Amino acid sequence: MDSIYTNPDHELLRDQVAKFIAREVEPHADKWEEAGMVPRDVLRRMGSAGLFGLMYEGAYGGAEADAMTNLVFAEALSQSTYAGFIITVLVHTDMASPHLHHAGSPAQKDKYLRKVIAGELITAVGITEPGAGSDVAGIRTTARRDGDDWVLNGTKMFITNGVHADLYFVAAKSGPGKREVSMFIVEKGTPGFTVGRALKKSGWLSSDTAELIFDNVRIPAANLLGEEGKGFYSVMKNFQTERIALAAMAVGHCQRALELTLQYVKQREAFGSTLWDKQTIRQRIAMLDAKTRAARQFMYHCAWRVTQGHDIVQDVSLLKALTGELVNEVVQACQQFHGGMGYMRETPIERLWRDARVLAIGGGATEVMLEEAAKRY
Structure with missing residues (x-):
């Protein structure tokens, strides 16, 4: 179906995504459903094909495209019948990494964004908790400033890409105000940060979903993402x-x-x-x-x-x-x-x-x- 909002470049993108799905996804994804994850080499190939940075800065390997182009990508990707694969990608491109794109400092982008766009670092976003989902103001994970560091404590739940991501953007209460939330960059392997358990779901079987635990996770102040209290x-x-x-x-x-x-x-x-x-x-x-x-x-x-x-x-x-x-x-x-x-x-x-x-x-x-x-x- 054509749309008055699309142009020939959009159709080329749609065709590129369709060919990638036919070649790299549909023949193999039954095994991914059994394994509970999408292989990271497949995601790196998507990054190499230029599909992970459509709206991001050209200086970091992005295409500087607009929201319409990004929508064409998401819709084309969703022609696959393997939604676990689809959500693995869309969390990386549309739900997690945009936090770095919108709020990251030049130093943070220099450190991470090129690898995110290339698919060398896969991202997840930690907002939902056992007692707070859409109600972001209700989160209980805390971030306490301690000298040159922040210390995170709490639990996140239902985190897509949670098991196998490399980079996490985590929301935590950083002050007494109801909406005083800050975002932080947490790398996999940081002491005190663990995957509590991989969660079993009715669907999205090839998407790795996890509980995340933060037990006195100490991260440098430079890992504050955006303004303090504005998360x-x-x-x-x-x-x-x-x-x-x-x-x-x-x-x-x-x-x-x-x-x-x-x-x-x-x-x-x-x-x-x-x-x-x-x-x-x-x-x-x-x-x-x-x-x-x-x-x-x-x-x-x-x-x-x-x-x-x-x-x-x-x-x-x-x-x-x-x-x-x-x-x-x-x-x-x-x-x-x-x-x-x-x-x-x-x-x-x-x-x-x-x-x-x-x-x-x-x-x-x-x-x-x-x-x-x-x-x-």
């Missing part, structure tokens, strides 16, 4: 990039599920004709396609508004709520049209079905998103 606002700002990327995942899953289902119903026979010959099925698929196309245009409109410098919090909150629910509606219906085969682990539609569920939860649950939108009417 809450940095997190809120980056949520918009994150939620557009998750919407792209949802729309991509809808598109792929419909494509797979059309192929299936046109050849599957029942009661003397194909499923496609049944009017009810044809019409339901057409309506699901209509909803997907409408959501896709809203998504592109949100990205366009980013490029124009507009306040997009309400729009993106609505987009996240809409697409998180829509992908579950579309994928579940498509699974239904596959009958018993749609419940078998070896089928892409079954994988899409279990992977889609979390898109109404992660990155801001539907109910939270609707409240964020409602507060702005």
